[in-house]
Amino acid sequence: MIKDMKWWGWGDPAFVFPMDEKPLLWPFVRKSLGLTEDAPQTPPVDRAQVKLPERRRSADFEAAVAAFLKADQIAADDEQRLIHTYGKSFPDLFRVRRGIVSNAPDLVLFPESHEEVERIVAAARQTGVRLVAFGGGTNIVGGVEHLDPSAVRVTLDMRRMNRVLEIDRHSWTATIQAGAPGPKLEDDLQALGFSLGHMPDSFEFATLGGWLATRSAGMQSDAYGKIEDMVVALKLVSPAGTLSTKLTPKSAAGPDLDQVVVGSEGVLGVITEAVMKVHPNPAVKDYHGVLFPDFESGSEAIREVIGRRAAPTMFRLQDVDETQLAFSMKSPSTGISGFIQSQVKKYLKAKGYAQPCLMMVGFEGEADYAAEMRRKVLPMLKKHRGFHLGNSVGKTWAKNKFAVPYLRDILMNHGCMVDVAETAAVWSKLMPLYHAARNTIKEQFKKEGYPGYIGCHISHSYVDGASLYFTFAARQIAGQELEQYYRFKRLITQTFMENGGTLTHHHAVGYEHRPWMERELSRPGLEILRGLKRTLDPDNIMNPGKLILPAGPEALAPAPEFEVPR
Numbered sequence: 411m412i413k414d415m416k417w418w419g420w421g422d423p424a425f426v427f428p429m430d431e432k433p434l435l436w437p438f439v440r441k442s443l444g445l446t447e448d449a450p451q452t453p454p455v456d457r458a459q460v461k462l463p464e465r466r467r468s469a470d471f472e473a474a475v476a477a478f479l480k481a482d483q484i485a486a487d488d489e490q491r492l493i494h495t496y497g498k499s500f501p502d503l504f505r506v507r508r509g510i511v512s513n514a515p516d517l518v519l520f521p522e523s524h525e526e527v528e529r530i531v532a533a534a535r536q537t538g539v540r541l542v543a544f545g546g547g548t549n550i551v552g553g554v555e556h557l558d559p560s561a562v563r564v565t566l567d568m569r570r571m572n573r574v575l576e577i578d579r580h581s582w583t584a585t586i587q588a589g590a591p592g593p594k595l596e597d598d599l600q601a602l603g604f605s606l607g608h609m610p611d612s613f614e615f616a617t618l619g620g621w622l623a624t625r626s627a628g629m630q631s632d633a634y635g636k637i638e639d640m641v642v643a644l645k646l647v648s649p650a651g652t653l654s655t656k657l658t659p660k661s662a663a664g665p666d667l668d669q670v671v672v673g674s675e676g677v678l679g680v681i682t683e684a685v686m687k688v689h690p691n692p693a694v695k696d697y698h699g700v701l702f703p704d705f706e707s708g709s710e711a712i713r714e715v716i717g718r719r720a721a722p723t724m725f726r727l728q729d730v731d732e733t734q735l736a737f738s739m740k741s742p743s744t745g746i747s748g749f750i751q752s753q754v755k756k757y758l759k760a761k762g763y764a765q766p767c768l769m770m771v772g773f774e775g776e777a778d779y780a781a782e783m784r785r786k787v788l789p790m791l792k793k794h795r796g797f798h799l800g801n802s803v804g805k806t807w808a809k810n811k812f813a814v815p816y817l818r819d820i821l822m823n824h825g826c827m828v829d830v831a832e833t834a835a836v837w838s839k840l841m842p843l844y845h846a847a848r849n850t851i852k853e854q855f856k857k858e859g860y861p862g863y864i865g866c867h868i869s870h871s872y873v874d875g876a877s878l879y880f881t882f883a884a885r886q887i888a889g890q891e892l893e894q895y896y897r898f899k900r901l902i903t904q905t906f907m908e909n910g911g912t913l914t915h916h917h918a919v920g921y922e923h924r925p926w927m928e929r930e931l932s933r934p935g936l937e938i939l940r941g942l943k944r945t946l947d948p949d950n951i952m953n954p955g956k957l958i959l960p961a962g963p964e965a966l967a968p969a970p971e972f973e974v975p976r
C-alpha cells in the first residue's frame with residue numbers, strides 16, 4: 411500500500427513529534443529565534459480552503475492511457491493532485507500551507523510495469539503533455555513541481571513499482587523497481603538476508619528512483635557509498651526509446667551511461683528499475699558518541715581516520731550550534747545518572763570542552779569486523795581529543811533519527827522559516843568554507859536585525875573531502891516570507907560557490923539550484939547536458955525547467971537569480 415505524507419508538511423500524518431519528552435527543546439528554540447509568548451500561530455489553512463486550479467485536459471492523451479491502464483491507475487481528483495503538487499522544501503510547504511497550489515498536476519498516473527511506463531511516455535510524446543516522475547515527493551529543490559503553464563501536466567507516481575525483482579546472491583546484486591520506498595525496499599531485501607544500506611533522513615518516504623535521479627546520499631555512505639556508487643545497471647524510458655545499460659561490474663566502453671542517468675532528475679526519462687549492489691544484512695549496528703573541543707579537531711579526526719582507510723560506517727560531526735540543539739533534545743537525566751552527567755560536564759568544561767562538538771560514529775557488519783573497526787577508530791579519535799561518551803548516546807540517536815524532520819512543521823506553525831543547504835569540498839577548503847558560510851548567515855541575521863539559528867554537521871566523508879550540511883532558521887518576515895528565504899538560500903549558495911564547494915552534494919538541482927549550473931559545470935559542461943536532453947527528449951516533455959534550461963535564446967541570457975514561485 412502507498413503511504414502518502416501529510417499534504418501540508420513532512421511525514422506520516424499519524425506521527426506526532428514528542429515535544430513533551432524534550433522539555434529543554436522549546437526553550438532553546440524560543441531563545442535562538444527570539445520567539446515570544448505571543449508570537450503569531452501560523453497553522454496551515456483548512457483543507458477545504460485549498461482550491462485547485464481548473465484541470466487542463468488532453469482528450470487524446472487520456473484516451474491513449476485509458477486503453478492500457480486500469481481505472482485505479484488514473485487519478486484526477488483533488489486529493490491526488492494536491493499531494494503531488496510539491497516536494498518538501500520551505501517554499502513548497504509555505505505555499506501549500508497557504509493553499510497556493512497553482513502548479514498542481516492535471517492528472518496523476520500510477521504505472522505498474524516498465525512496459526506501461528514506455529506506453530505512457532510514447533503517448534505523452536505524441537500528444538505533447540508534460541511528464542514529471544514522482545518517487546516519494548521528498549525533494550527540496552523544486553524537482554517534482556510542474557513548471558510549464560502552457561501544457562497539460564501529468565505526474566507519474568512510481569510507487570506501485572516497488573518490488574525486488576531478482577536477487578543474484580552470487581554477485582551480491584539485486585534488481586529493484588524504481589518506485590520502491592526505503593522501508594519496503596529494505597524489508598524485502600532483509601527478508602532475503604541482504605541490505606542496500608542507503609538510509610537518507612528521508613528514508614521513510616523516498617524511493618530508489620528518486621535517490622538515483624538526485625544522486626542521493628544515505629547516513630551510512632562512508633561505508634556503502636552514495637547511491638551512484640551502488641548502481642550496477644539500470645533502465646531509463648526516454649521519449650527517444652528505452653536505454654538499458656549493461657550488467658557488468660566495470661567497463662571501458664566509453665563514458666559510463668549509468669552515471670549519465672544518475673542525477674538526471676527526470677529530465678531525460680523515467681528510471682523504471684536498477685540493479686544495485688547489496689551486502690549481507692549487518693549483524694551488528696553499533697553507534698557511539700564522541701565529544702570534541704571544537705569542530706576543527708573533529709574534522710581533522712575524520713580526515714585522518716578515513717585517510718588511513720579505516721572508514722567506519724558513519725561519521726556525523728555536529729558543530730557547536732547543532733550540538734547545542736542536539737543536547738536540547740535530550741530527556742533530562744535525574745538521580746544518580748543525572749549526578750554523574752553533571753560531574754562529567756564539569757570535568758569536560760575544565761578540560762577545554764566548554765562548547766563541545768558532538769560526533770556520532772557507527773560500526774556495522776559482522777560482530778568481529780565491527781569490533782575490530784571500533785578498536786582501531788576510537789583511539790584515533792582520542793588522539794584528536796575525542797572524548798568517548800559510549801554507545802548509549804548512539805542508541806538514542808539511532809532511535810530518534812527519523813523524528814527530527816517532523817520538528818520543522820512545529821516551527822512553521824509558529825511563523826518560522828527553516829530549511830537546509832548542503833555542499834562538499836576537499837579537506838583543504840572545508841573549514842574555510844564552513845566558517846565563510848556560517849559567518850555570512852550570522853552577519854545577515856545581524857543586518858536584518860533579528861535573531862536566527864545556523865548549525866552545521868559533516869554528514870558524509872571521503873578520502874579527499876567531506877560534505878557540510880547547514881540548517882538555518884529565523885522568524886518569518888510577514889508578507890515577505892519567500893523573498894526572505896531566497897535571500898538566505900542565495901547567500902549561502904553563493905558562499906559555497908565562491909569558496910570551492912559544490913552547488914549540491916546530494917539534494918540535486920531542481921529549479922532552485924539551476925541558476926548556478928553554468929558556474930558549476932562550465933559552459934561546455936552545460937552544453938553536454940543540453941545535448942543529452944535534445945537527444946533523449948527532443949520535444950522537452952520530461953520535467954521541463956529542471957536541472958538545465960534547454961538551449962535557445964532563454965539559455966543565452968545570464969543565469970537568472972531565483973524566481974520567487976507563486
Ligand SMILES: Cc1cc2nc3c(=O)[nH]c(=O)nc-3n(C[C@H](O)[C@H](O)[C@H](O)COP(=O)(O)OP(=O)(O)OC[C@H]3O[C@@H](n4cnc5c(N)ncnc54)[C@H](O)[C@@H]3O)c2cc1C
Pocket residue numbers: 420497498499542543544545546547548549550553554568588589609610611612615616617618619620621622623624625626627628629674675676677679680681682815916917918953956
Ligand atoms: C526531511 C528531509 C530529509 C532529507 N534527507 C536527505 C538525505 O539524508 N539524503 C539525501 O540524499 N536527500 C535527502 N533529502 C532530499 C530527498 O529526500 C532526496 O532528494 C530523495 O532522493 C528524493 O527521492 P524521492 O523518491 O522522494 O524523489 P522525488 O522527490 O519524488 O523526486 C526527486 C526528483 O527525481 C525525479 N524522479 C523521481 N523518481 C524518478 C524516476 N523513477 N525516474 C526518473 N526521475 C525520477 C523527480 O522527477 C524529481 O526531479 C531529504 C529531504 C527531506 C524533506
